[in-house]
Amino acid sequence: MELNRESAYALLTEYTKSDSLLKHALSVEQAMRAYARRLGGDEEKWGIAGLIHDFDYEQFPTLEDHPYKGCEILREKGWTEDIIRAVMSHGEHTGVTRETPMEKALFAVDELCGFLLACAYVRPDRKISMVEVKSVKKKLKDKSFARAVNREDIAKGIEELGVEADEHIRFVIDALSEISDELGL
Incomplete structure (x- = not known):
C-alpha cells in the first residue's frame, strides 16, 4: 500500500460523507x-495521520468501535503501524x-481544530483568521458552547505537547487560516 x-483522501471519502467531518479532517x-514543519517531522506522514484519524467515525461512532474498526481496516489495507498507532492514541x-x-x-x-471551527462559525464574518486567542479561551470556559468538544483533552494535549496554551491556539488558528477557502472560513 x-x-x-x-x-x-480516497479512504476518508469512502467512509465519510458528512461535510462537517470532512472539514474536520482537513483542518486536522x-x-x-504545520506541526510537522515546526517539530521536524515528516509532513506528508503527519498530514495523512491527521486526515484519516476519524475516517471511520461516521460509520462507527461509538467508543466501542471508534477508532478500533478504523485501525482494523487500516491494517487490512497495509497501512504502516506508526500511522495506526497515532490513530489509536488520539482517543x-x-x-x-x-x-x-x-x-x-x-x-x-x-479537539482544538473542532473548537476553532465552531468559534469561526459564530463570527459574523465566519473568518478563521479573525478568531482571537482570548476569545477562544473565553469560549472554552463556556461549557454550553460547542459542548461536544472535550476541553480536558484540549488541556491535556497542550500539556503533553509541551507548549503554552496561547501559543498553541494561535499556531493552529494560523495553520487553519492557510486553508480557509477549503474550510469555507
Missing part, C-alpha cells in the same frame, strides 16, 4: 502538517499512550 495523500491534516478511551511527537501533536490538535 502506497502511503500518500491521494490514497488517504493542516494543523498536523483517550483506547488506553494507547502517546509516545511520539506525531502522536502527541495529533491528540493536541484534534
